Amino acid sequence: MKPAVIGTVAVLLLAVAYVIFSPYLSQGLSHKPQSPNADSADHGSEPFVTLKVIMPGDQSARMADFVENELNDRLRKDLNMNLELTYIPWSNYQQKLELALSTGEDYDLFWYGASFVSVYSTKGYIQPLDRLLNAYGKDLIKHIPDENFKQNRIGGKLWAIPSQAFTSAGKFSSVMVRQDLLEKVGMTTIKTTKDLEQFYERMHAIDPSYYGYLETDRGHELLWRELTDRNYSSLDERMLFMVDEDSGEIVSYVESDVYKKVAKLRESWVNKGIIDKNLVGNPAAKIDQENAGKLLFRVGAVSRAMENLQAARNADPNARLREYYLAEDKPKYITNPSNEAFMITSASNNPERAMMFMNWILQSKENYNFIIYGVEGKDYELANGKIKQLTNDQLMYEWMWRNKDYFTAPASVEDDIIDDMLANDENSRMSKLSGFHFNEAPVKNEIAQVMAVYKEKFEPINFGLASYDQYYEDALASLKKAGFDIVFDELKKQFAEFQLQH
Structure with missing residues (x-):
């Protein structure tokens, strides 16, 4: 056979073989299908996106630098995306957040308290997350208890990621005080409202620039512990309704005797100067005074003494904080196992990547420490098994992500504060409201x-x-x-x- 004919036959045989075997060859040579729960390195096959996230507060200089450089470098490598954070000051967070949501701006992810999940799902601002969680959230499922997810299920669907998995009993029913100043005036502990009054009077006599102040938009549950022998939990932050934990009945708070007692106590505190008229209804002014180290007490939140310590010490290096419960023998109730909720907007262009990002945070302790504390050796270091921060600049809010599997105590916080916090849920009870959502x-x-x-x-x-x-x-x-x-x-x-x- 001539060489030309042999060559032609060979080419034809190769072509036939390619047609027959190409499906099998392509399976072996092409990339494997993307596994939803694949390691982060596999996400490079995903198209590059910018994830747009709304957060409360003010972005520090180091946080802006960290996001722009180290964090986005890591996210580009692990998830083929970067993060674009929009910060809204606490004083008008709800107003501006809801404006963005109601006008359909293309943000992907945002944080708010768990009580807003029902409201925003009813208004159509957020999307259900079951498919996304099952596909991309294996580490969220692994490190967050199922009961935390249950609180965000409405109508059989999951509407938010309960990002915090830690102690939560009695949240917002304690009082946080400047412990160093309490001891300065010869007191050691807070057990009653009379103790708070005495603390203010003694400190005010020494230095009238200090404010008593107990938030009037919260704190009603704190006062209920002393002002009634019943056990009540508030339905939500609007303070219209509550549940009687003893009888299981929903009660009209504004028509109750305990409402009258709370109102009259606060009126007396305004008259005494404990509640300052210039701070009432002005969250920005209150935050300014707290940052200046001038608030003697405020509503606690199980771990607020730990969370706010750095800010207090920025104003006064000797500041110490501690939380107390009035009527400390009364039970504490868990209404929301996680008060923190991250929601994916209905207008999101990248819902899958939003879930991947949330999962990435809990994928490892390295990721968890990185996004909260920054770069080891630059922003923080480990000292005797505790986190020692090397910068005063706030990065991500640690309390939004606090997780029992990864938590490391800050080196700056006294051991008794950590012990209080870790033991907080002992002998607690689940609230009758747990898992209930009012469809408005x-x-x-x-x-x-x-x-x-x-x-x-x-x-x-x-x-x-x-x-x-x-x-x-x-x-x-x-x-x-x-x-x-x-x-x-x-x-x-x-x-x-x-x-x-x-």
């Missing part, structure tokens, strides 16, 4: 009207600025006229249905 859709118009009246007429009473005796009856009549009883009836109906299912 059937009464959304009435709620809008009720909240408008509440803000106008009840908040001044809450703050202690308006006399309960003088203004309460008119405020309640206006609330009823706005549709309060309709909202209350719908709430009781839904809660009864919830109780039957649990």
Whole structure:
């Protein structure tokens, strides 16, 4: 056979073989299909994206530098993405966040407290996460208890990632005090509201630039512990309703005797100067005073003494903080096992990558420490098994991510504070409200009207600025006229249905 003919036959045989065997060859030669839970290095096959995240507070200089350089370098390598953070000051976080969500801006991910999950899912601002979690969240599932996820399930769907998995009983029902100043005036502990008053009076006599101040937008549950022998938990931050943990009934807080006691106590504190009129209803001013080291006490949050210590010491190197419960023998309740919630917006262009990013944080202790504390040797170091921060600049908020599997105590915090925090959930009880979400859709118009009246007429009473005796009856009549009883009836109906299912 001539060489030309042999060559032609060979080419034809190769072509036939390629047609026959190409499916098998391509399977062996091509990249493997992307596994949703593959190691982070495999995510290089994903298209490069910029993940747009909203966070509360003010971005520090080091945080901006860290995100732009070390963090985004790591995220490009591990997830083929970078992070674009938009910070909104605490003082108007809710207002500006909701504006962005309601106008459909293309942010991917944001943080807020767990009580807002139901509200935002009802308004259509966020998307369900079951598919994304199952596909891309194996490390979230591994390191966050199932009961934490349950609290964010509404209508059988998951709507938020409960990023914190730590102690949570009695959250926002303790008081955090400047322990160093408490001891300076000859006191050692706080057990009653009278103790708080005495602390303020003694310190104010030494230096009147210090403020007492106990938040009036929170703190009602703190005072309930002393002002009633019942055990109550608040439905949400709007302070309209509560559950009686002893009877299991939903109660109208604004119509209760304990509301009257709280209002009158706060009114007396305004008159004594313990609650300063210039701080009431002005979160920005309160934060400024706390950062200046001038607040003697505020509402605690299980671990706030640890979280706020660095800020306090920036103002006063000798500052020490500690949290106390009034009526310390009363039980503490867990309403939300995780008060922190990250939600993926309905307008997100990158929901898969948002879930991958959240999972990446808990993928290893190295990632966890990196995003919270920065670069080891530059931003922090390990000293005797504790975290010693080398910069005063805030990076990511540690409390948003605090996880029992990865937690390392800060070197600057005294051991007794850490011991208090780690033992906080001992002998605690699950709240009757745990897992319950009020679907506001059937009464959304009435709620809008009720909240408008509440803000106008009840908040001044809450703050202690308006006399309960003088203004309460008119405020309640206006609330009823706005549709309060309709909202209350719908709430009781839904809660009864919830109780039957649990």
